[in-house]
Amino acid sequence: xxxxxxxxxxxxxxxxxxxxxxxxxxxxxxxxxxxxxxxxxxxxxxxxxxxxxxxxxxxxxxxxxxxxxxxxxxxxxxxxxxxxxxxxxxxxxxxxxxxxxxxxxxxxxxxxxxxxxxxxxxxxxxxxxxxxxxxx
Amino acid sequence: xxxxxxxxxxxxxxxxxxxxxxxxxxxxxxxxxxxxxxxxxxxxxxxxxxxxxxxxxxxxxxxxxxxxxxxxxxxxxxxxxxxxxxxxxxxxxxxxxxxxxxxxxxxxxxxxxxxxxxxxxxxxxxxxxxxxxxxxxxxxxxxxxxxxxxxxxxxxxxxxxxxxxxxxxxxxxxxxxxxxxxxxxxxxxxxxxxxxxxxxxxxxxxxxxxxxxxxxxxxxxxxxxxxxxxxxxxxxxxxxxxxxxxxxxxxxxxxxxxxxxxxxxxxxxxxxxxxxxxxxxxxx
Numbered sequence: 001x002x003x004x005x006x007x008x009x010x011x012x013x014x015x016x017x018x019x020x021x022x023x024x025x026x027x028x029x030x031x032x033x034x035x036x037x038x039x040x041x042x043x044x045x046x047x048x049x050x051x052x053x054x055x056x057x058x059x060x061x062x063x064x065x066x067x068x069x070x071x072x073x074x075x076x077x078x079x080x081x082x083x084x085x086x087x088x089x090x091x092x093x094x095x096x097x098x099x100x101x102x103x104x105x106x107x108x109x110x111x112x113x114x115x116x117x118x119x120x121x122x123x124x125x126x127x128x129x130x131x132x133x134x135x136x
Numbered sequence: 137x138x139x140x141x142x143x144x145x146x147x148x149x150x151x152x153x154x155x156x157x158x159x160x161x162x163x164x165x166x167x168x169x170x171x172x173x174x175x176x177x178x179x180x181x182x183x184x185x186x187x188x189x190x191x192x193x194x195x196x197x198x199x200x201x202x203x204x205x206x207x208x209x210x211x212x213x214x215x216x217x218x219x220x221x222x223x224x225x226x227x228x229x230x231x232x233x234x235x236x237x238x239x240x241x242x243x244x245x246x247x248x249x250x251x252x253x254x255x256x257x258x259x260x261x262x263x264x265x266x267x268x269x270x271x272x273x274x275x276x277x278x279x280x281x282x283x284x285x286x287x288x289x290x291x292x293x294x295x296x297x298x299x300x301x302x303x304x305x306x307x308x309x310x311x312x313x314x315x316x317x318x319x320x321x322x323x324x325x326x327x328x329x330x331x332x333x334x335x336x337x338x339x340x341x342x343x344x345x346x347x348x349x350x351x352x353x354x355x356x357x358x359x360x361x362x363x364x365x366x367x368x369x370x371x372x373x374x375x376x377x378x379x380x381x382x383x384x385x386x387x388x389x390x391x392x393x394x395x396x397x398x399x400x401x402x403x404x405x406x407x408x409x410x411x412x413x414x415x416x417x418x419x420x
Contacts, residue, residue, distance in 0.1 A: 064220075065269060068365030068382060102331060104347070105260040105270045122260045124382070126367045126374055 035073045036087030040096045043089070048115040050085055053134050057088040058098055058108040066107045068124050076127050084134045109133065138164050138236040140413050141227050143215050143357060146170070147399045148390025149242035150199040151406030152413070153208045159414045164236075165203065166229060168214040168243075168354060170196045183399050195399070214354040216287045218364055223385060230286040230354075238413050241373060241381075241388040242406065243357040245397075250282075250350065254327030262333025263348050266363050267291040271298045274347040278302075280336065282324065283351035284309040291351040292317070303343065305336075307352065357392050370394070379409040380416070387413055 038046055038056060047054045057073060059066035070088075077086040091098035091106060101110070101117075110120040111133050119133050140156055142149045145167030156163045170193045179189035190198075203210055213229040218239065220226070227234045255263065264270040267281075271294055278301040281292055288304065292315065295302055304315050308323035322338035327348070329335070335344040358368055366381045367374040372394030379387045389405035391397050 060272065062272065063269060065363065065365035068367075072367075072382075102261065104262060104273045104332070105264055105266075108260070123362055124365045124367050126369060126382075129369060 035070075035077050036085060038087045038089040038094070038097070040094045043094075043097050046085070046087070047112050050112070052082065052084050053118065053136075054085040054087065054112045055130060055134055056110050056112065058091050058101075058103045058106050058110070059088050060091050060106055063106050065124050069107050069109075072124070072127050072130070076130055079127065079131070080134065080136055083136055137224070138162075138234060139417055140164070140238045140240065141166060141225070141234055141236040142240045142242055143167075143227070144240075144242035144244060144390070145200050145203075145210055146196055146242065146244050146390060147199065147402035148244075148406040148409070149240065150203050151403045152240050152242060152389060152410040153203050153210075153406075154206060155407050155410030156413060157203075157206055157208050159410065161410075161414055161417060163208060163240075164234065165208060165210040166213055166215060166227070167200070167210065168212065180399065214286070215357075215360065216290050216354060218360040220364060220383075225385065228290070237417060238385045238387065240409055240413060241357040241361060241386070241392055242390045242402075242409075244391045245356070245358070245371070250324075250352070252324060252326060254329070254333075258327045258329055258333040258348075261331065262329060262346065263327060263350065265350050265359060267294045267349050267351070268363060270347075270349075271295050274298055276301075277346035278344065279347040279349060280305050280320075280343065280345045281349040281351055282307050283353075285312045285353065287354050288351040289313050289315070291349060295349065303345070305338075305348075357388070361386070361388070378412040378415075379405065380412060385416060387416075 047056060057069055073086050089097060091103055105122050108122050109125060111118040139161050140163040142153050142163050142165045145165050149165055153163045153165050180192050180195055181189035200210055213231050215227055215229050217228040225236050225239045227236060275298050277299055279299055280303045281288060281295060282305045284306045302317045304317055304319045305324055306321050311319060320338060322340050324336050324338055326337040327333055328337060333348060335342050358371060361373055362368050364383060366383055373381060373388040373392045375381055375388050375393050379389055381388055387409050389409040390402040395401055
């Protein structure tokens with residue numbers, strides 16, 4: 001990125017500027033469609049204060065079934081675009097949030113709306129079920 | 137290493153085995169009982185080719201015999217766990233360990249939930265159906281495990297790595313096997329707690345617990361499939377058009393995938409699943 005901005009200063013040709021805009025656009029697009037990683041630090045801002053519904057998967061590296069949820073979430077994130085936020089939270093690393101919510105089984109999937117638990121489910125779910133959970 | 141293990145020897149499992157055998161794949165069929173048709177008192181009369189109505193269990197026994205006559209290996213044993221090492225499946229029964237490239241779940245549906253007060257309420261809030269999934273949350277805590285046979289002993293071994301404070305609840309059944317932890321033989325009446333499970337009430341008193349694991353009888357295929365991360369919806373295993381679950385190499389057919397709970401449908405599923413398994417093995 002730095003390289004691009006530095007070149008921008010030197011080279012003011014219009015096509016270059018457009019190219020940079022395109023790259024930034026692509027990056028933003030990628031960011032909006034990815035599976036977020038939620039932590040104790042960003043949970044309030046990213047999940048509870050979010051303007052859109054947020055689906056959080058509570059998972060852990062040692063949890064077999066959780067590994068099967070990852071591709072489903074990636075797929076879901078591509079489908080919902082900016083209508084919802086999709087992410088996961090590691091219950092070992094970020095145990096404060098997991099404990100606070102009383103997570104005792106993983107994978108647990110919770111949809112937060114307006115800072116509150118909207119719906120939750122335990123176990124691996126299909127993309128369609130998760131969409132319904134998000135009311136999408 | 138087997139090419140295919142079929143779990144369940146009802147109409148779906150046996151049909152799949154027959155079609156696989158015809159395609160040159162040697163399946164191993166593991167069944168534990170005659171499934172839904174065993175307890176079905178009325179005779180079956182709506183299935184093609186039955187000149188006379190026949191008892192469900194006789195039909196199933198005939199199917200097993202038919203497979204054996206074709207040289208298919210059919211054994212009676214209960215699968216207590218299904219695991220994966222890379223893309224190889226490990227099928228653990230009460231007697232043996234098997235390795236296989238593919239598995240077909242065709243166990244039918246005999247869902248054993250515990251219809252006791254508080255069970256649904258505390259499911260996931262102290263009550264767990266899977267030690268390997270949830271055991272970690274109960275490290276050094278006091279837990280119970282409900283069960284009386286090999287499945288319970290298998291889950292108990294895992295729990296012992298997490299905590300030393302374990303009580304076995306047989307829920308009024310006879311304990312098969314020996315354990316070196318305390319055993320409560322009384323029937324469980326009620327699961328109690330606040331937000332989370334705090335204790336259970338038995339016919340003779342109250343036992344405080346942080347968690348309770350359920351490992352009664354033998355696990356249904358829905359249970360061991362969910363431990364692997366298979367998508368389950370409304371207690372049905374979700375499969376694609378090729379009868380494959382979201383885990384490559386793991387297939388399901390018959391009542392476990394829902395739809396009409398009919399022999400004709402189970403046979404159709406079994407036939408299609410066999411084709412899908414054959415294609416999967418030969419594509420690799």
